[in-house]
Amino acid sequence: MRERHCSKAMCGRPSAYSLTYDYAGCSMAIGPLSPVADPNSYDLCAFHGDKMRPPTGWQLFRHAILGGVDLLPAEESDAGVTG
Numbered sequence: 001m002r003e004r005h006c007s008k009a010m011c012g013r014p015s016a017y018s019l020t021y022d023y024a025g026c027s028m029a030i031g032p033l034s035p036v037a038d039p040n041s042y043d044l045c046a047f048h049g050d051k052m053r054p055p056t057g058w059q060l061f062r063h064a065i066l067g068g069v070d071l072l073p074a075e076e077s078d079a080g081v082t083g
């Protein structure tokens with residue numbers, strides 16, 4: 001199995017995420033690295049995946065990533081929090 005690397009120029013880090021674009025919907029999504037190289041997706045390392053910002057007018061979705069990287073914190077009830 002070939003090792004894949006971040007698609008950012010000058011970055012040789014191993015890829016950790018897959019970035020896909022939805023041009024019709026003006027959105028992009030970062031998710032777990034796809035098991036096979038997808039010509040429509042870009043591999044990103046953890047560093048660049050975390051830094052990724054959508055272009056103006058676009059939305060960026062982050063899928064929950066399993067395996068030790070950021071998970072969105074469970075929604076906490078603020079009913080009991082005052083002050």
Ligand SMILES: [Zn+2]
Nearest residue numbers: 006011045048
């Ligand atoms: Zn990178």
